[in-house]
Amino acid sequence: MNLDYTDAQKAFREEVRTFLDEKLPERLTDRGRAGRALTKADHEAWHAILNDRGWLAGNWPVDFGGTGWDAVQRHIFEDEMTRAGAPRIVPFGLAMLGPVLQKFGSKAQQDHYLPRILNGDDWWCQGYSEPGAGSDLASLRCEAVRDGDHYVVNGQKTWTTLGQYANMIFCLVRTSREGKPQEGISFLLIDMETPGVEVRPIVLIDGSAEVNEVWFSDVRVPVENLVGKENEGWTYAKYLLTHERTNIAGVGFANAGLETLKRIARAERDGDRPLIENPHFAARMARVEIDLMAMATTNLRVVSAAAAGQAPGAESSMLKVKGTTLRQEINALTRTAVGPYAMPFQSEAVEGSNEAPIGPDYAAQATAQYLNNRKLSIYGGSNEVQRTIIAKILLEL
C-alpha cells in the first residue's frame, strides 16, 4: 500500500502545473475567485488555450483527438485545474456528448461533430429534463415523429444549462409509446438555429440566469441526426451518465472553497478575536476538513480502480452524495462567516459590474453561492436518487 503518486504521475503533475502557471490568464482566475460568471468568450478563450496544448479532451481517446489519459491522469489534471482556479471545462460537448458519439455515433457524425467540439465551432447543451420528467427522466414526453427524411420534434426541455450560448442541443426524445417508457426514447442532435426552436431564460433564486427552457414546435430534424438506433437512446443516456463521473465528488472545488473559507475566517473580527478562533465555528470547519481529507482518499480509491479497468458500482453515487453535501456545508459556513455582509443583494456582481462590492469583496457572493449551490444535491440525479441506487446495490432486494 502506498498513498503517493508514482514518479511518472508526479512528473505529469509538474507538467500540468507549469502549463497552468504559464498559460492560465489571470483575468479568468480573478473572475472565478470573485464568484463571477464567465462570459461565453471567456469560456471559448480558455478552451482554445487547452486545445492548443492538446489537453482539452482529457477523457477522449487519442484517435479522436483526445489525450488518452487514464483515470489517475485525468484526476491529477482536474485537481491542478481547480487548485489553480482555472475555469471548469464546459462539459456538454466534451465530457457528455463526445463519449456517446465515439461509442454509438456513425462515422459521419464522429468526423463532423468531434473536431467541431474541439475547435469550438459548436457549443452544445443538454436536452434531458422536462417539467414533468425530473428524477423520473424516463417519463419524458418531448416527441419526435418520423416524416420522410426528417423527424418533427414537439415539446419542451428545461434546466438547460448555458443553453443561451449553445448552437446545438443533444436531446432525449420520445419516438415510441410501446412497452416500458425507457424503450421508446431516442437520442437526437438538433441545430438550435432550426425554425421552431425557442430558448427562454429561467432566473434562479440567486438572480443568476444560467439555465433555460427550450421549446420545440414542429422542428424538422434530418434523420441522419439520430445517434445509434431509434428507441435505444436510453442506453446511450445511461452510458453518458456512468462515463462522466471521475470528478463527481468535486474534491478540488471543496478544497478551494475550504481555503477561501479559512481566509475569510481569519479576516473577520468576532469580538476581540478573529472568527477562526471562535471555538464553535472552528469546530464546524474542522469537521468539514476531516471529512474532506477522507473523501479525497475515497475519491482516489475510485479513480485508481477505474484506471485499473474496474466498472464503477455504488461508489460514484456515494461520492456524489458526500461531495455535494460537503460543498454545501462549506457554502453555508462561508455565508455564516461573512456575518451581516451576507445581507446585501449583489447579484449584478455575478454578471460582472465594475462597482466596488458592498462590504469586503469576499462577502459579495457568499449568499448567492450558498443559494445557487442548493442545485448540487438536485441535479445530475438528485441525492435521493443516488441513495436509492446505493441501497439497491447494497441490499439486493
Next chain:
Amino acid sequence: MNFELSDEARMLQDGLRRFLSGTYDKATREAATASTTGFVPKVWAGLAEMGVIGALFSEREGGFGGTGFDIALVFEELGRAGAVDPLIDSGILGGGLLSAFGQDGMLEGVIDGSVHLALAHAEPDSRYDLARVTTTAERDGDGWRLSGRKAVVANAPAAERILVTARLSGGPADRAGIGLFLVEADALTLRPYPLAGGGMAAEIALDGTPAILLSDDAFAALARVHARATLAICAEALGLMEAIRALTTDYLRTRKQFGQPIGKFQVLQHRMADVLIEIEQSRSAVLNLAGHIDAEDRDRHVSATKNLIGNAARLVVEESIQMHGGIGMTQEYDLAHLARRLTMVDHRFGDALHHLERFIALSEA
C-alpha cells in the same frame, strides 16, 4: 396557563391576515423591489391605518399593545405573507428608542405611519456585538458632530431621520459611554442597496455630521429594543416557515414522478415530518421569548430562541428547496423569495453561532 389568543388579538390577526393575503401578491412584491425605498407606500399606509404599528406600542406610548405576544402575532402574519415592510426599523427599533428617550411627538408620527426611521448602530467590524461602537462624537456649540462608518443600515433609504450611536467614552467594546443621536438623513452620505431578503439598506459615512444628542448612556435601551426586534424577526421567521410548509406540503401532494405523488415516497415523508417538528419547536421558542421579553432573564431567552430559529430556518429552507427540486430554485416561484428572506434572518441581530455562545455565557452567569 392559556395558549388561546384574546378576542382582540384574534381580531387583529384575522384582519391582518386578510389584508396581507389580499395585498401581498407578486405584483406588490415586484413593485417593492423596484422602488427606491424597498416597500410600497400604499401597503405601509394600509398597515398603519389598521393599527398594526400601534399594536407594537403600549397605551402609555400611544399604542394599544406592546406586549411580547402582540409583537409575535403581528410579525408571524407579516412573515406568512412574505411582507418586506420596515416595521422592525421604523417601529420596534426607531419608535422604541424614541419612546425610551421621551420623544413622544415624533413617536406619534411613527405610530400613524408618517415618520420613517432607521437605526445606524452596527459598524463594518462590529459583527453582532451590540456594545462595539467606534464612531466618534465631538461637541460643536449646542450640538454634536459625528464621524465614522455604519454598516447595513436597514430602511435608511426611506428614513427622514436616522438614529445613530457614537462613543462618548470608554473602550471600543464597553457598554458604558455609548451615546444615541438623531441625525437628519440629508446630512448623511448614503450608499443604498437592496437586501437579499427584500427591503433596502445603506452603508453610511459620517464625516463631522451634525447631530442632536438623545442619550449619553444608551446601551440598556439599545439592548431592550434589540431584544424586541429579535422577537419580531423570530416570529417573522416562524410565519415564513409556515408559508414554506404550505407550499411544500402542496407540492408533495400534487407533484407526480414514477407514477405517484412524490409525497408517497417514505424518504420525503420522513424529511417533511422532521421539518414539521422543527417548525413546532420554533413556534414554542417564539412563545418562550414573547413571554419573557420583559423578564429578568430576557437575554437568555433571546439567545435560546434566536439560536433555535437560526438552525430551524436553515433546515426548513434547505429541505423545502430539495423536496421541490429544480422548481424550488426559480425566482418565479414564491418559495424563492420566502427562502431567501428566511435565510437572511440568521444574519440580523446575531446568528445561531453568536447566540449559542451568548446563551452559554448567560447560563454560566
